[in-house]
Amino acid sequence: MKEQLKVPTMAEYMAEGKQPEILFWVGSAGSYDDRAKKITKAFVKLLNNANVDFAVLGAEESNTGDVAKRAGNEFLFQMQAMMNIEVLNAYEIKRIVTCDPHSFNCIKNEYPELGGIYDVIHHTQYIKELIDAGRLSVKGDTYKGKRITFHDPCYLGRANNEFDAPRNVLQNTNATLVEMKKHKRTALCCGAGGAQMFKEPEKGDKDVNVLRTEQALETTPDIIATGCPYCNTMMTDGIKAKEKEDSIIVLDVAELIANDQD
Amino acid sequence: MDYLPNIIFAVILIAGVGYFARNIKKLIRNIKLGHDVHTSDNKGQRWKNMARIALGQSKMVVRPVAGFLHIIVYVGFVIINIEVLEIIIDGLFGTHRIGLKVLPESVYGFLIGSFEILAVLVLVAVIVFWLRRNITNIKRFKSLKGWPKNDGNIILYFEVVLMCLFLVMNATDTSFQSMNAGNVVSQYISPLFGDNPDTLHLIERTAWWLHIIGILIFLNYLYFSKHLHILLAFPNTYYGKLTPKGQFNNLEAVTNEVKLMMDPNADPFAAPAEDDNADEPAKFGASDVMDLNRIQLLNAYTCTECGRCTSECPANQTGKKLSPRKIMMDTRDRLAEVGKNIDANNGEFKDDGKQLLGDYITKEELWACTTCNACVEACPVSIDPLSIIMEMRRYLVMEESAAPMELNNMMTNIENNGAPWPYNQQDRLNWVNE
Known part of the structure; x- marks a missing residue:
């Protein structure tokens, strides 16, 4: 990125005695994974462009525990959850946005019972909100006429019934949105969910991400749009496996919008 | 005459x-061999679901x-x-x-x-x-x-x-x-x-x-x-999950322990509180049908083996052993076996040296699940095979420490440095200046 990103922490806000509009939950992938960091930065660029008063937890953020929970380790999940809730509640956080549908689902649905009650939204929902409020504008010429197919993340779509926000946001690019046969409720998983990201797949005749990539290729897209750092990795790997990396790129919705700014 | x-x-x-x-x-x-679950909430929504999904066949016509x-x-x-x-x-x-x-x-x-x-x-x-x-x-x-x-x-x-x-x-x-x-x-x-x-x-x-x-x-x-689905589809859709599909239950027994661990004033040597938790499950997760809850067992009897779940399952579509339909059929078969055992032993279950985990459902099946909820979405009568898979994973991890090695590494990383990878927590914000 050319311009320096402004990323204030909650500790800094606290020191000034202020509250941000929203807390940006970066998540483990968004913090450490090289590909996901680009998504994080693209989203921050949008937040900066829209003059959003946001903060991150920085080193005070820890893994949500989501992946431990899906792996069956309820102890580790609840330990992580309660530590995070302690921090979030100490800062009196009300609203949280995240680029990771797994963090989104976990904090939104599984933290409340443990004492963490927040208004949690996915970054595609927040980008839509910013555009609708006139705080963020999209040029609409970078991807004009390109074919984009959106791959629904399981934990945003089926798990939380959000199918429209990412598609609505993408429409601002003036690209042609094409749907895979399996989309929205019947979308196929990228293969990374349920802690699969961190292990080798069981024996089978194909990898899930390759099957999903084949479904995406049926739409002859220029771009596969994702809304999840893990889906992004899986689809990128799928495109490589299909030797299509020269003609098709995999980009997060936030990146597509960030590339389409003045 | x-x-x-x-x-x-x-x-x-x-x-x-x-x-x-x-x-x-x-x-x-x-x-009723399964755990009791709280289902007296949201009666209006439950009746509506039953009317729409069972009576109205809304998910059949997908x-x-x-x-x-x-x-x-x-x-x-x-x-x-x-x-x-x-x-x-x-x-x-x-x-x-x-x-x-x-x-x-x-x-x-x-x-x-x-x-x-x-x-x-x-x-x-x-x-x-x-x-x-x-x-x-x-x-x-x-x-x-x-x-x-x-x-x-x-x-x-x-x-x-x-x-x-x-x-x-x-x-x-x-x-x-x-x-x-x-x-x-x-x-x-x-x-x-x-x-x-x-x-x-x-x-x-x-x-x-x-x-x-x-x-x-x-x-x-x-x-x-x-x-049996011609009868049980009705109660099954009534008792179907109302929370978002992505929301997995938090184990209460774990919450109590974690709270105790994190409470600086807790007395680590205190005798466990008696009475009210007397019939709390002694184990975490499920290795047999008695460890599941009543809705999960009702699910098993309701399943009519149409296989829509399995045909939507990403693991199954890519040739893995996991089949959500088989999870339900195994649960039912084991439950029927336990029932016969009880009949034969004057109303008491006599240990038969078998259980759902291992004798019916293998680890390989359980670890192939991506928890994507495609099976749950596909079921025309609101069966939730994923919840059974999750309970059995919980048993494998918390009772037997039997997660695949890579997952154990991932969990150790989270324990040590708050991320699934071995990075320092202090470096969480390094991306800003990279």
């Missing part, structure tokens, strides 16, 4: 219904061909069974077509006429179902072998026989045919049976008796087959 048929009828009816009731009691007892045919059989089944009411009254009181005594001929004719049309439609649908199961190349049916495959076909044969008996019974009923109202289909079959009144009467009586006996046998077959 005039009352002999009435008495025989009453005996058959009581035996048929009684045996069914006895088995249903067993089924309820088996379901696949239009099968959905449409299923609605025909379902509507046919429900409506034609109104006729059974007449048969029972006639049988018990020795009347003939009591409906004609209480209803105007036109109304009665209209009713029976629509039953006859439905019977033909059901026959057509059932034949297509049979072809789909046995001739066409539909993977979810082709992959069924042995009993589950035969079970599916037996049910279809039952339907064919019952529908044919109903039509024959009407076709050979001379007084009904001469009335010429309602015999929209049977009038065309009628000539096949000649015009000897004695023969016709004999055939009519035989068809009538076989029809009601067939229905009673079918009723009792349900308990031993996969076909």
